[in-house]
Amino acid sequence: MANKPSIPKGTRDFVPEQSSKRQFIFDTARSVFQSFGYQPIETPAMENLETLLGKYGDEGDRLIFKILNNGDYLSKVDDEKLRQKDSNALVKELSDRALRYDLTVPFARFVVQNQNELSFPFKRYQIQPVWRADRPQKGRYREFYQCDVDVIGSDSLLNETELLCIIDQVFSKLGLDDISIRINNRKILSGIAEASGLSAYFQQMTVAIDKLDKIGVDGVKEEMIRNGLPEAGVKKALNLINLTGDAEGVLNMLAGAMTGVEEAFRGIDEVRTVLKSLPESTREKVKIDLTLARGLNYYTGAIIEVGHSEFPSSICGGGRYDDLTGMFGLSDMSGIGISLGADRIYDLMEAKNLFPSNLDAGTQVMFVNFGQAEALKSFELASEVRASTMSAEVYPDSAKMKKQMKYANDKGISFVCMIGAEELASGTVAVKSMGTGEQENISMDALSNFLKEKLK
Amino acid sequence: MANKPSIPKGTRDFVPEQSSKRQFIFDTARSVFQSFGYQPIETPAMENLETLLGKYGDEGDRLIFKILNNGDYLSKVDDEKLRQKDSNALVKELSDRALRYDLTVPFARFVVQNQNELSFPFKRYQIQPVWRADRPQKGRYREFYQCDVDVIGSDSLLNETELLCIIDQVFSKLGLDDISIRINNRKILSGIAEASGLSAYFQQMTVAIDKLDKIGVDGVKEEMIRNGLPEAGVKKALNLINLTGDAEGVLNMLAGAMTGVEEAFRGIDEVRTVLKSLPESTREKVKIDLTLARGLNYYTGAIIEVGHSEFPSSICGGGRYDDLTGMFGLSDMSGIGISLGADRIYDLMEAKNLFPSNLDAGTQVMFVNFGQAEALKSFELASEVRASTMSAEVYPDSAKMKKQMKYANDKGISFVCMIGAEELASGTVAVKSMGTGEQENISMDALSNFLKEKLK
Numbered sequence: 073m074a075n076k077p078s079i080p081k082g083t084r085d086f087v088p089e090q091s092s093k094r095q096f097i098f099d100t101a102r103s104v105f106q107s108f109g110y111q112p113i114e115t116p117a118m119e120n121l122e123t124l125l126g127k128y129g130d131e132g133d134r135l136i137f138k139i140l141n142n143g144d145y146l147s148k149v150d151d152e153k154l155r156q157k158d159s160n161a162l163v164k165e166l167s168d169r170a171l172r173y174d175l176t177v178p179f180a181r182f183v184v185q186n187q188n189e190l191s192f193p194f195k196r197y198q199i200q201p202v203w204r205a206d207r208p209q210k211g212r213y214r215e216f217y218q219c220d221v222d223v224i225g226s227d228s229l230l231n232e233t234e235l236l237c238i239i240d241q242v243f244s245k246l247g248l249d250d251i252s253i254r255i256n257n258r259k260i261l262s263g264i265a266e267a268s269g270l271s272a273y274f275q276q277m278t279v280a281i282d283k284l285d286k287i288g289v290d291g292v293k294e295e296m297i298r299n300g301l302p303e304a305g306v307k308k309a310l311n312l313i314n315l316t317g318d319a320e321g322v323l324n325m326l327a328g329a330m331t332g333v334e335e336a337f338r339g340i341d342e343v344r345t346v347l348k349s350l351p352e353s354t355r356e357k358v359k360i361d362l363t364l365a366r367g368l369n370y371y372t373g374a375i376i377e378v379g380h381s382e383f384p385s386s387i388c389g390g391g392r393y394d395d396l397t398g399m400f401g402l403s404d405m406s407g408i409g410i411s412l413g414a415d416r417i418y419d420l421m422e423a424k425n426l427f428p429s430n431l432d433a434g435t436q437v438m439f440v441n442f443g444q445a446e447a448l449k450s451f452e453l454a455s456e457v458r459a460s461t462m463s464a465e466v467y468p469d470s471a472k473m474k475k476q477m478k479y480a481n482d483k484g485i486s487f488v489c490m491i492g493a494e495e496l497a498s499g500t501v502a503v504k505s506m507g508t509g510e511q512e513n514i515s516m517d518a519l520s521n522f523l524k525e526k527l528k
Numbered sequence: 529m530a531n532k533p534s535i536p537k538g539t540r541d542f543v544p545e546q547s548s549k550r551q552f553i554f555d556t557a558r559s560v561f562q563s564f565g566y567q568p569i570e571t572p573a574m575e576n577l578e579t580l581l582g583k584y585g586d587e588g589d590r591l592i593f594k595i596l597n598n599g600d601y602l603s604k605v606d607d608e609k610l611r612q613k614d615s616n617a618l619v620k621e622l623s624d625r626a627l628r629y630d631l632t633v634p635f636a637r638f639v640v641q642n643q644n645e646l647s648f649p650f651k652r653y654q655i656q657p658v659w660r661a662d663r664p665q666k667g668r669y670r671e672f673y674q675c676d677v678d679v680i681g682s683d684s685l686l687n688e689t690e691l692l693c694i695i696d697q698v699f700s701k702l703g704l705d706d707i708s709i710r711i712n713n714r715k716i717l718s719g720i721a722e723a724s725g726l727s728a729y730f731q732q733m734t735v736a737i738d739k740l741d742k743i744g745v746d747g748v749k750e751e752m753i754r755n756g757l758p759e760a761g762v763k764k765a766l767n768l769i770n771l772t773g774d775a776e777g778v779l780n781m782l783a784g785a786m787t788g789v790e791e792a793f794r795g796i797d798e799v800r801t802v803l804k805s806l807p808e809s810t811r812e813k814v815k816i817d818l819t820l821a822r823g824l825n826y827y828t829g830a831i832i833e834v835g836h837s838e839f840p841s842s843i844c845g846g847g848r849y850d851d852l853t854g855m856f857g858l859s860d861m862s863g864i865g866i867s868l869g870a871d872r873i874y875d876l877m878e879a880k881n882l883f884p885s886n887l888d889a890g891t892q893v894m895f896v897n898f899g900q901a902e903a904l905k906s907f908e909l910a911s912e913v914r915a916s917t918m919s920a921e922v923y924p925d926s927a928k929m930k931k932q933m934k935y936a937n938d939k940g941i942s943f944v945c946m947i948g949a950e951e952l953a954s955g956t957v958a959v960k961s962m963g964t965g966e967q968e969n970i971s972m973d974a975l976s977n978f979l980k981e982k983l984k
Contacts, residue, residue, distance in 0.1 A: 077637045077856045080574050080625050085638055087645050088567030088652065095568065107914045109891035109921030109939070111544030112551065116671050117573065117627075117657065118536050118593075137574075140594040140623050142661040146613040154610050157602040166622070167596050169536050171573075181533045182541055189543050191938040193924055195890075196544065201573065205598040215572050228924035230903055237911070349904055351911065400533045434651075435565035447686055448805055455693070455807065458563045465565030468649055468684035482647040483565070 082206070082214030092431045094217075097246065097414055097421070098199050101219055104242045105197040108234060110221055113196045115178040117203075118169045125170075127177045127399065135205045137214075138167035171203040175220040175411070176396070183224055184400040192225030192405075199414075211385065211419060222409030224396070229342060231408050232374045232392065233349045239378055239388060239410065240354040246417065247426040248380065251387070253354075254361035256375045257343050258391070260326065261313075261365060263336020267329065268309040273301045281313065281365040289314070313362040319347055322360045342373060370396055376410060383420045388412045434483035436527055437464040440476050442492045450491050453501070453519055460520040462527060480506060487523055538662070538670030548887045550673075553702065553870055553877070554655050557675055560697045561653040564690060566677055569652045571634040573659075574625045581626075583633045583855065591661045593670075594623035627659040631676040631867070632852070639680055640856040648681030648861075655870075667841065667875060678865030680852070685798060687864050688830045688848065689805045695834055695844060695866065696810040702873065703882040704836065707843070710817035712831045713799050714847070716782065717769075717821060719792020723785065724765040729757045737769060737821040745770070769818040775803055778816045798829060826852055832866060839876045844868045890939035892983055893920040896932050898948045906947050909957070909975055916976040918983060936962060943979060 079085060086094060102112075124136055146154070149165050172178050175198050183194065199219045206212055221238060223231045236253060243251045261281075265274045273296075280295045287295070289310060296306045315325050323340050330336040347355060366375050366389060373392030380387060390410030397405045421427055437457055439450035450466045457464040467476045480488050490502040501519050504511040505526070514522050535541060542550060558568070574595060581589055602610070605621050628634050631654050639650065655675045662668055677694060679687045692709060699707045717737075721730045729752075736751045743751070745766060752762045771781050779796050786792040803811060822831050822845060829848030836843060846866030853861045877883055893913055895906035906922045913920040923932045936944050946958040957975050960967040961982070970978050 077579060077641050078576065079572055079579075079637075079641070080576055083572035083574055085572070085642060086568075086570040087642055088569055091568040091570050094570070107917075107919045109894070109919060111890050112542075112547040113544055114542040114547050114550070116535055116539035116541070117659070118539055118671065120534060120536055123533060123535075134598070137598070138596040139627075140596045140619070142590070142593070144615045146615045146618065149613070151611075151613075154613070155607075157605070157607075157610070159600045159602045162602065163596070171595075181535075185533050185535070186541060186543055191935050193935075195921070203573070215574065223924065226924040228897075230897075230907065230922060230924045233907065234922075234924075349907065351908070434567050438565070441684075441686075451686065451689065451805065452807070463563045463565060465651070466686060466690075468679065468682040468686045468690075479647050479649075 080214065082208030082212075084213065084215070088434070089431075093421075093427050094414065094418060096427065096431055097417055098217075098219065100245050101242050101412060102197070102199070104238055104245060105221055108195070108238055110195040110197045110223075113179075113182060113198050114200060115172070115175075115182050115198070117171055117201070119172050119178055119181070121164065121167055121170045123181055124173055124177060125164075128173055132173060136173050137171040137203045137205055138163055139169040139171070140166060141168055172200075173204055174202050175200060175218045176409070177399075179220065179222060179224075179409075180396045181400055183405070184397050184402045187402065193223050193231075194225055195221075195223045197221045211416065213415060217414040219412040219414050220409060221412075222407055224407030224409075225405055227394075227406035229345050230349070232342075232346045235390070235408060235410050236346070236350060236358060236376070237354055239376070240357060242412065243378070243388075246421060247424075248417075248420065251357060251378050251380050253358045254364050254377045254379065255343065255346070255358055256361055256364035257339035258371050258373055258375060259335050259339030259342065260362065261339075263330055263333045263339060264309050264312045264362070266335060267333050268305040268312070270301060270305045270309055273299070275369055276301065277309065278365040278369075279367045281363060282367040284363050284365075315362055319343075319358070319360045322362065326362070339373075346374065366391060372406075374408060380420055382424070383416070385416050386413070387416045387420060430484075435463045435465045435485050437462055437487045437489060437523055438476075438480045438483075438485045439464070439466040439489045439491065440473065441467040441470045442490070443470045446491050446493065446496055449496055449516075450489065453489070453491070453516060456520050457523060460524050462520075462523060486527060489519070536670065538664030538668075540669065540671070544890070545887075549877075549883050550870065550874060552883060552887055553873055554673075554675065556701050557698050557868060558653070558655070560694055560701060561677055564651070564694055566651040566653045566679075569635075569638060569654050570656060571628070571631075571638050571654070573627055573657070575628050575634060575637070577620065577623055577626045579637055580629055580633060581620075584629055588629060592629050593627040593659045593661055594619055595625040595627070596622060597624055628656075629660055630658050631656060631674045632865070633855075635676065635678060635865075636852045637856055639861070640853050640858045643858065649679050649687075650681055651677075651679045653677045667872065669871060673870040675868040675870050676865055677868075678863055680861055680863030680865075683850075683862035685801050686805070688798075688802045691846070691864060691866050692802070692806060692814060692832070693810055695832070696813060698868065699834070699844075702877060703880075704873075704876070707813060707834055707836050709814045710820050710833045710835065711799065711802070711814055712817055712820035713795035714827050714829055714831060715791050715795030715798065716818065717795075719786055719789045719795060720765050720768045720818070722791060723789050724761040724768070726757055726761045726765055729755070731825055732757060733765065734821040734825075735823045737819060738823040740819050740821075771818055775799075775814070775816045778818065782818070795829075802830065822847060828862075830864060836876060838880070839872070841872055842869070843872045843876060886940075891919045891921045891941050893918055893943045893945060893979055894932075894936045894939075894941045895920070895922040895945045895947065896929065897923040897926045898946070899926045902947050902949065902952055905952055905972075906945065909945070909947070909972060912976050913979060916980050918976075918979060942983060945975070 125133055201215050201217050203215050265271050265277055270277050276299050280292045284292050297303055315322050364375050364377055370393045371391040372394040375391040377386050378388035392408040394406045441447045454464040454466050488504045499516050500513050503514050580592055657671050657673050659671050721727050721733055726733050732755050736748045740748050771778050820831050820833055826849045827847040828850040831847040833842050834844035848864040850862045895910055897903045910920040910922050944960045955972050956969050959970050
């Protein structure tokens with residue numbers, strides 16, 4: 073095989089430095105989720121194709137990666153259909169399984185399937201990859217991780233409050249204090265549609281508004297009118313969602329414009345209740361943004377999106393849904409969830425240089441290899457160093473000193489220990505700090521304590 | 529959708545208890561790997577189909593899950609081929625990508641592709657799922673995790689020693705002190721083949737010997753003779769691999785029978801060197817087993833397998849390879865690696881009741897919800913408890929007491945805090961230990977310290 077090997081477009085390898093940084097994000101998120109009582113679950117990468125089809129719209133159906141059936145997968149396919157080469161029509165005959173497209177639908181399926189083993193309200197987090205056959209581009213991959221937190225089986229607004237606190241804490245712990253959390257409420261949008269005479273077009277309205285960032289107010293207006301929405305209504309709705317100011321101000325103006333529209337008042341009340349219950353340090357980061365629509369039509373209450381002024385894309389989003397599990401036959405399970413975009417958070421943290429510097433340190437201590445007897449002694453001492461909770465390795469080959477030191481340097485090793493024939497005879501170790509270049513001779517017995525002290 | 533949802537055969541959901549236990553195994557292994565200087569990498573779930581095909585034999589090729597190309601995947605397929613419905617011949621036309629089948633081939637591909645970014649010897653670990661379209665049965669899944677540790681770019685036997693120490697430490701930390709580690713060496717097997725006049729049949733010989741556990745000595749003998757191996761040679765080889773006793777005894781007997789067979793002596797020397805360099809506590813667990821062959825033909829030196837007397841299957845295995853990356857065009861990269869079977873280790877630990885009891889404890893502290901004002905105060909106190917590094921949650925709804933207590937019980941919560949109207953007025957909390965049933969009244973100010981002390 074002469075070709076240089078490669079991986080599929082839109083997928084990535086992660087070298088140790090990247091993998092350690094990713095692990096740092098996951099571990100940080102996990103520790104916050106757990107401190108609030110959320111528990112981990114995992115679902116299989118493959119779902120039955122019928123579990124996924126029809127849940128993400130036609131475009132989504134196309135972007136799902138399907139798995140070719142094993143064995144003689146063509147034997148049962150109708151000859152006539154094959155002759156017509158209708159790729160779309162044959163998908164279900166060639167493929168029973170597919171790779172999950174997000175964590176939301178598998179979560180709904182999981183809750184229904186395992187309902188007898190779970191305690192409700194069920195608070196879960198899930199950190200796993202998803203796959204989409206999207207056109208790859210900067211920051212958009214065909215395999216990427218989602219990091220979802222949901223509570224299902226409770227319609228209490230305390231869950232909204234809690235998830236906003238979780239968002240605040242995760243990003244603070246990652247060093248991203250300066251995020252802005254935007255919230256809105258589907259009931260307010262529904263009220264705006266009603267007040268503007270657009271109730272019959274609610275779904276088109278939210279889908280169009282969702283594109284505001286990308287196509288601007290004029291673009292949204294055009295799209296709505298092109299889709300047959302009455303122009304006067306469109307203008308009214310766009311004026312309403314453009315109300316800006318502090319939270320209380322926006323809600324008051326809105327209330328003034330919504331006389332008689334009960335649904336809007338329910339939404340306004342929900343937003344007020346959630347804001348009031350937030351700790352002040354979190355409330356300061358939360359803004360009401362009536363233009364926030366999120367096109368997903370399962371949202372029914374709060375909508376949440378998190379952004380950063382120096383980064384174009386949303387780094388976290390979510391909302392309340394009243395009937396997510398209904399698609400699998402279990403109704404009356406209100407819930408709310410958020411999804412953190414691990415890859416975007418990674419890119420943002422990298423751009424702002426926020427990862428702790430010691431994350432990718434391979435090992436704290438390396439022993440140079442001067443030959444078999446010396447290496448065996450080093451191996452013994454390395455075990456002692458490890459027993460004192462440090463990480464240590466012996467360079468496996470008695471290679472040239474320069475090569476061994478380059479390895480230590482590349483791997484970010486803090487201390488290099490040298491046991492040559494002389495040290496072996498005298499029971500000592502020459503210890504060199506890779507940071508300062510200083511070198512000291514230590515008795516072998518004292519080595520672990522010495523290193524432990526230095527590495528504090 | 530009326531049908532109860534399901535997942536594909538051979539795949540699994542993991543509820544929180546299972547997921548936490550799995551995480552415990554991974555975290556334990558990870559901490560040992562890192563203490564020896566191994567670093568994490570990740571590779572994509574999907575590889576190019578051509579990267580995987582031909583690496584696992586014909587049977588392996590069939591068991592690889594292929595991904596159906598997206599878009600109009602039939603448009604370029606030859607009409608005549610379609611008409612013949614030759615499923616095998618069409619795989620490469622319908623599918624460019626496949627799910628990884630193990631972590632070894634992706635690792636070799638990774639090393640070649642990223643060689644300029646890595647420091648050699650490169651010590652990596654990788655914990656990721658793999659997929660195989662095997663017939664599902666007890667303990668055998670279509671999606672399962674592998675946990676691989678390799679060092680590549682060094683032929684020093686110190687790596688063998690190190691990996692045996694890693695095996696010992698990982699299993700000790702998991703509570704599995706009573707494992708047995710069996711080792712052998714491909715050079716010894718090659719010497720046995722030579723001494724028995726079977727050199728020309730070496731691959732068939734190792735594949736047959738690999739089945740010894742399943743089909744017995746007679747079965748192995750039959751298979752070799754059926755495959756055309758000369759009977760006298762087969763008998764001689766089987767006598768040699770059946771040598772048993774302590775390590776030094778076996779090696780001495782073997783040496784006596786191998787006069788003039790240099791390859792065998794190279795293998796014997798390697799085994800001796802490795803055994804000598806092991807700490808005694810590890811050496812006690814290591815046995816020489818000349819019947820250990822491992823059918824994979826990329827092994828060239830040490831072979832390792834770990835078992836447990838109460839468990840039929842191997843829970844870890846590996847060996848040295850001299851040319852793993854050769855298949856992707858990079859030669860002269862000797863390495864050695866082991867793979868831990870996370871699912872089997874899980875089953876074994878479950879059977880022996882070895883998981884720490886507090887792993888799936890959802891939360892340490894729960895606040896009962898008595899209504900809005902009480903819940904808001906509870907939410908505030910829960911934040912304080914969390915700030916003192918405990919996990920805490922407020923039950924989101926003011927449901928019946930019985931329901932809330934059942935939730936706390938199901939979730940293994942240690943302390944339940946109750947703030948009703950009275951406590952709210954007096955600034956106190958009623959704290960109940962779920963373990964002892966004891967209940968005390970504490971001032972709100974003292975709550976965090978009180979709980980912290982109790983939870984020590």
